[in-house]
Amino acid sequence: MNETNAAPVKRVALITGASSGMGREFARRLVALGECDELWLVARRREPMEELGRELGVPARVVCADLASAEGLAALKNELAEATPALSWVISAAGFGVFGRFDEVSDEDVFKMIDLNVKGAVAVTRMAIPYISRGGHIVELGSGSVFCPLPNFNIYASSKAFILHYSRALREEVKHLGITCTVFCPGWVDTAFFSVADKEGDDVHKPPMEKRKPLLKADRCVRGAVRAALRGKALYTTNWYTKLEHLLSKLLPAPLLIAGWKSMQNKK
Numbered sequence: 001m002n003e004t005n006a007a008p009v010k011r012v013a014l015i016t017g018a019s020s021g022m023g024r025e026f027a028r029r030l031v032a033l034g035e036c037d038e039l040w041l042v043a044r045r046r047e048p049m050e051e052l053g054r055e056l057g058v059p060a061r062v063v064c065a066d067l068a069s070a071e072g073l074a075a076l077k078n079e080l081a082e083a084t085p086a087l088s089w090v091i092s093a094a095g096f097g098v099f100g101r102f103d104e105v106s107d108e109d110v111f112k113m114i115d116l117n118v119k120g121a122v123a124v125t126r127m128a129i130p131y132i133s134r135g136g137h138i139v140e141l142g143s144g145s146v147f148c149p150l151p152n153f154n155i156y157a158s159s160k161a162f163i164l165h166y167s168r169a170l171r172e173e174v175k176h177l178g179i180t181c182t183v184f185c186p187g188w189v190d191t192a193f194f195s196v197a198d199k200e201g202d203d204v205h206k207p208p209m210e211k212r213k214p215l216l217k218a219d220r221c222v223r224g225a226v227r228a229a230l231r232g233k234a235l236y237t238t239n240w241y242t243k244l245e246h247l248l249s250k251l252l253p254a255p256l257l258i259a260g261w262k263s264m265q266n267k268k
């Protein structure tokens with residue numbers, strides 16, 4: 001077959017956390033922009049991902065995998081090795097957080113947050129990079145919480161602070177491959193995140209819902225993140241308070257930042 005008759009290479013977007021929230025919005029946005037011809041949707045729940053594939057009308061491979069587990073990561077790695085897709089986007093959106101003081105959050109949740117938000121995210125990029133084409137994009141989900149140590153949201157914020165540094169350094173490491181890496185740090189976004197985050201712990205150790213409002217719209221946040229990635233930005237924050245947190249984190253010592261965070265929490 002000569003070059004003109006060769007089938008065009010399919011551009012594949014691999015999205016973790018695709019069964020819900022921002023992961024799902026990334027799939028919608030990338031398809032709407034014509035940024036991919038095929039989706040790889042990764043999370044634990046099959047049904048919402050199959051529904052998303054049907055909604056978007058592009059070929060969608062659903063990979064049900066618990067990315068906090070070695071088996072789940074191995075399953076995804078094997079599928080990549082078998083299919084050798086030409087990845088144009090890798091979005092690492094699988095993640096969760098739990099509010100609560102150290103003695104209120106279960107061991108299981110503490111170590112699962114680290115396994116998923118840190119180890120899972122690193123593993124996904126490590127296994128995906130060999131398949132990302134020149135001109136491709138990596139987006140890592142950080143959070144507004146990356147800018148300050150957060151008592152009573154400690155493990156989550158610390159796991160996302162790792163992602164901030166990891167992404168910024170990875171960006172330099174993949175530059176020579178023609179791949180960009182953007183860390184996306186949204187404020188409070190209206191997703192299923194809070195149904196998990198609020199499940200444990202005493203309410204006095206949580207920022208009350210009214211102080212998290214107005215929650216940002218997931219589709220708008222994702223739209224901005226995709227734009228930033230296409231422009232090759234290193235970091236994208238969504239709104240004024242996250243931008244302010246970013247700025248203050250450069251100007252103020254940690255105890256002052258922590259005092260600001262604690263003032264958001266309920267007191268006895």
Ligand SMILES: NC(=O)c1ccc[n+]([C@@H]2O[C@H](COP(=O)([O-])OP(=O)(O)OC[C@H]3O[C@@H](n4cnc5c(N)ncnc54)[C@H](OP(=O)(O)O)[C@@H]3O)[C@@H](O)[C@H]2O)c1
Pocket residue numbers: 016017018019020021022023042043044045046065066067068069092093094095096097116141142143144185186187188189190191192193194
């Ligand atoms: N919402 C916010 O205010 C906010 C703010 C800043 C950053 N973030 C970050 O944004 C990302 C997306 O969260 P979201 O707000 O869209 O929340 P979400 O709607 O709860 O989505 C979380 C996604 O992660 C997947 N997931 C959870 N545990 C998993 C596991 N063990 N293995 C594989 N997938 C898993 C979930 O799918 P399954 O349950 O089907 O596995 C779901 O698709 C997360 O990294 C979160 O930390 C959220």
